[in-house]
Amino acid sequence: MTESIIKLNTTDPGDENLLEEVINGLHKDQKELPCKLFYDKKGSELFDKITELAEYYPTRTEIEIIKSNIEDISSCIGENALLVELGSGSSTKIRLLLSGLKKMSAYVPLDISYNHLIESTEALSKDFPHIRIIPLCVDYTKPFEFPDFDFDWEKIVVFYPGSTIGNFHPPYAKKFLANVARRTGRGSGLLIGVDLKKQKEVIENAYNDAKGITADFNLNMLSRLNSEIGFNFDIDKWQHRAVYNEPEGRIEMHLVSLAQQCVSHNGTRIYFEENEFIITEYSYKYTLAEFESIVNDYYRIDGVWVDNNGKFSLHYLSVI
Numbered sequence: 431m432t433e434s435i436i437k438l439n440t441t442d443p444g445d446e447n448l449l450e451e452v453i454n455g456l457h458k459d460q461k462e463l464p465c466k467l468f469y470d471k472k473g474s475e476l477f478d479k480i481t482e483l484a485e486y487y488p489t490r491t492e493i494e495i496i497k498s499n500i501e502d503i504s505s506c507i508g509e510n511a512l513l514v515e516l517g518s519g520s521s522t523k524i525r526l527l528l529s530g531l532k533k534m535s536a537y538v539p540l541d542i543s544y545n546h547l548i549e550s551t552e553a554l555s556k557d558f559p560h561i562r563i564i565p566l567c568v569d570y571t572k573p574f575e576f577p578d579f580d581f582d583w584e585k586i587v588v589f590y591p592g593s594t595i596g597n598f599h600p601p602y603a604k605k606f607l608a609n610v611a612r613r614t615g616r617g618s619g620l621l622i623g624v625d626l627k628k629q630k631e632v633i634e635n636a637y638n639d640a641k642g643i644t645a646d647f648n649l650n651m652l653s654r655l656n657s658e659i660g661f662n663f664d665i666d667k668w669q670h671r672a673v674y675n676e677p678e679g680r681i682e683m684h685l686v687s688l689a690q691q692c693v694s695h696n697g698t699r700i701y702f703e704e705n706e707f708i709i710t711e712y713s714y715k716y717t718l719a720e721f722e723s724i725v726n727d728y729y730r731i732d733g734v735w736v737d738n739n740g741k742f743s744l745h746y747l748s749v750i
């Protein structure tokens with residue numbers, strides 16, 4: 431074993447355009463807020479709790495899939511990979527991979543939430559002292575630079591678990607995955623989790639949990655707008671709702687206004703009718719065929735693993 435190698439050479443980039451994005455979203459006919467706003471420190475902690483809820487099947491199911499297929503996954507990834515994780519979410523999944531991979535070059539977690547990234551990386555480095563870990567605080571949906579790595583690797587393998595790809599509209603998901611392929615280059619890999627279409631009730635329960643953690647996660651967005659940007663949302667006048675839009679194949683997370691009200695920011699006033707809602711997130715569900723159709727222009731499908739109940743799928747794709 432070599433010594434622990436963790437390079438904390440990342441900084442919090444902030445988000446200059448956030449206010450503009452928020453104001454624009456709240457001026458649309460159908461008001462909306464960007465789902466990246468969920469993930470401040472509190473939001474990331476709430477999301478961790480969501481992943482442990484009885485109703486929220488995606489995390490548990492994906493973990494089961496990784497556990498049951500770790501040898502196949504490991505042979506797809508091969509040796510000496512530079513493993514880049516988009517969003518350093520549940521550490522259980524990455525721990526399974528880091529333990530199961532034969533030999534790897536480095537692990538590079540990318541995350542928008544600085545504190546969450548640093549805390550999770552530090553915890554990981556204690557348990558995997560022999561693995562080079564290089565955290566980068568970036569919004570990976572925007573162009574960013576990798577630092578000059580002073581070590582070798584065989585190929586880049588991007589790990590994109592959790593079905594986060596479902597949070598993009600399908601045409602954008604296609605474009606985003608095409609960009610990942612372009613940036614990483616031919617022969618690189620993408621290990622990606624996808625939530626599959628299933629009974630409406632099962633999906634809706636996953637986003638309307640009995641303990642109200644998803645509600646807190648959704649409402650935290652408004653607290654954040656108050657404390658960080660200077661809005662004056664009255665949190666008690668808003669309610670969480672999640673509905674499965676079957677024709678579109680997506681969960682929609684809403685914040686519903688419980689009264690006619692006005693919210694202001696620096697003299698800009700935004701009016702809400704009673705029952706009007708803000709869309710805070712879409713979470714698209716796919717069939718295997720639908721997902722394959724958005725990736726097959728850029729990737730070859732080398733592996734697809736699905737749990738016994740057909741709830742969730744994990745794909746290993748190679749850039750062509």
Ligand code: AVI
Nearest residue numbers: 480592593594597637644713
């Ligand atoms: C991060 N993402 C994949 C989650 C999802 O299921 O779409 C975010 C989430 N929203 C509510 N619960 C979980």
